[in-house]
Amino acid sequence: MLETLTGFLDRSSLAPHGICLLWRPELIWTHVVSDATIALAYFTIPVALGLFVTRRRDIAFRWMFWAFAVFIMACGITHLFAIWTLWVPDYAAEAAVKAVTASGSIVTAVLLWMLLPQALALPSPEQLRRANADLEARVCERDAALEALREAYAERDRAEDMLRQSQKMDAIGALTGGVAHDFNNLLGVVISNLDRIERFLPAESGARRSLRSAMSGAERAAALVQKMLAFARRQPLQPVPVEPNRLIGDLSELLRGALGTVEMPEMALAPDLWPVRVDPNQLENALLNLSVNARDAMPGGGRAVIRTRNVPAAEAADIAGLHPVDHVGIAVEDQGSGMSAEVIARAFEPFFTTKAVGEGTGLGLSQVFGFAKQSDGHAEIVSHPGSGTTVWLYLPRDRTGLSSAQPGAEAVRTSPPPCLGFA
Numbered sequence: 155m156l157e158t159l160t161g162f163l164d165r166s167s168l169a170p171h172g173i174c175l176l177w178r179p180e181l182i183w184t185h186v187v188s189d190a191t192i193a194l195a196y197f198t199i200p201v202a203l204g205l206f207v208t209r210r211r212d213i214a215f216r217w218m219f220w221a222f223a224v225f226i227m228a229c230g231i232t233h234l235f236a237i238w239t240l241w242v243p244d245y246a247a248e249a250a251v252k253a254v255t256a257s258g259s260i261v262t263a264v265l266l267w268m269l270l271p272q273a274l275a276l277p278s279p280e281q282l283r284r285a286n287a288d289l290e291a292r293v294c295e296r297d298a299a300l301e302a303l304r305e306a307y308a309e310r311d312r313a314e315d316m317l318r319q320s321q322k323m324d325a326i327g328a329l330t331g332g333v334a335h336d337f338n339n340l341l342g343v344v345i346s347n348l349d350r351i352e353r354f355l356p357a358e359s360g361a362r363r364s365l366r367s368a369m370s371g372a373e374r375a376a377a378l379v380q381k382m383l384a385f386a387r388r389q390p391l392q393p394v395p396v397e398p399n400r401l402i403g404d405l406s407e408l409l410r411g412a413l414g415t416v417e418m419p420e421m422a423l424a425p426d427l428w429p430v431r432v433d434p435n436q437l438e439n440a441l442l443n444l445s446v447n448a449r450d451a452m453p454g455g456g457r458a459v460i461r462t463r464n465v466p467a468a469e470a471a472d473i474a475g476l477h478p479v480d481h482v483g484i485a486v487e488d489q490g491s492g493m494s495a496e497v498i499a500r501a502f503e504p505f506f507t508t509k510a511v512g513e514g515t516g517l518g519l520s521q522v523f524g525f526a527k528q529s530d531g532h533a534e535i536v537s538h539p540g541s542g543t544t545v546w547l548y549l550p551r552d553r554t555g556l557s558s559a560q561p562g563a564e565a566v567r568t569s570p571p572p573c574l575g576f577a
């Protein structure tokens with residue numbers, strides 16, 4: 155074995171390749187320079203391939219790059235041997251290197267052909283870009299669907315909240331209405347009997363003074379009961395066609411008094427305002443209650459505005475709580491303390507007040523709410539803490555015509571707000 159190897163490597167009987175070229179320098183050096191250049195290039199290519207696969211660990215078929223690197227390196231060595239054998243006849247070693255390179259090249263070629271279908275199946279950068287864009291579009295679609303779902307949930311929550319609020323108001327209304335109705339009748343008996351007794355008492359007597367004070371207490375109680383009945387939508391209403399702008403104009407002196415301001419409240423009244431069909435006295439009460447609230451919300455003074463506007467059916471359909479028919483909107487706006495969301499949620503409840511004991515009964519807004527509802531309308535609070543409050547009263551448009559309305563409207567200007575109405 156050793157002998158065979160030594161015999162194979164024996165170069166004593168061989169002549170260097172240069173002899174074949176007759177040592178012609180131009181031939182010798184052309185071979186040397188060309189082989190050296192090829193070898194140099196072949197040695198740098200594996201380095202570049204090695205660097206590439208080391209840095210790009212995500213690349214597919216990395217082992218194939220390494221096979222290429224080894225194969226090209228072996229090719230480079232064969233070119234070095236071509237230079238070496240010009241002077242030294244080491245043909246056996248050269249043959250061995252060539253044999254290794256040949257087997258390496260065969261293996262690499264076979265592997266490459268086997269790999270080709272898989273390599274061709276790899277997505278091209280353009281395909282990847284398109285797939286990425288497609289994916290991004292789907293992610294956007296999914297985000298939009300999620301957003302729509304969130305909005306639907308929020309909308310459902312809002313609807314449930316409104317339903318709960320409306321059920322709560324109905325329940326409180328039923329309770330308040332029941333109590334107020336019975337109290338109203340009892341107070342009717344008390345007041346009418348006090349009235350009868352008064353006729354039998356001598357004028358300016360002590361008994362008469364006591365009876366008067368009992369009477370005034372009973373009347374205050376009756377006024378409270380009226381507000382409770384108003385909230386419960388059980389007060390007797392006498393609806394007539396009314397021009398809201400005229401009613402507000404006629405009421406302006408009283409409103410100014412309620413607002414407690416020297417200046418008249420600012421009027422932003424829509425021209426050509428539609429008429430409404432409501433009980434004018436209750437509308438006055440509602441406006442006075444709202445004005446008193448505006449005054450209380452602006453202890454240091456401030457601007458109050460009374461607004462009116464037509465609300466066409468299409469717009470009414472977008473306002474929660476309104477029927478999709480033409481309405482007239484009447485608002486009292488102030489620049490006062492505003493209300494928190496918690497206060498807004500409870501403000502229409504009877505007896506809810508944030509005012510000190512003795513300063514508020516908590517029945518003002520409930521009268522406004524009950525009156526609006528009993529008139530087939532709605533009341534709405536728009537407010538934020540620190541940025542004032544606007545309370546909108548929406549009343550359905552009257553389509554019966556105002557020809558018969560003038561007497562009703564006149565009655566508004568002449569009759570005082572009712573105090574009692576027994577049922």
Ligand SMILES: Nc1ncnc2c1ncn2[C@@H]1O[C@H](COP(=O)(O)OP(=O)(O)OP(=O)(O)O)[C@@H](O)[C@H]1O
Binds near residue numbers: 543
């Ligand atoms: N314009 C407003 N600005 C700020 N808060 C208001 C306004 N109007 C009403 N509120 C709040 O709503 C609560 C309820 O008002 P509501 O008119 O029903 O009762 P009140 O004013 O407290 O008492 P009452 O009107 O019976 O004298 C008030 O206590 C207040 O907290």
Ligand SMILES: [Mg+2]
Binds near residue numbers: 443447518
């Ligand atoms: Mg009030």
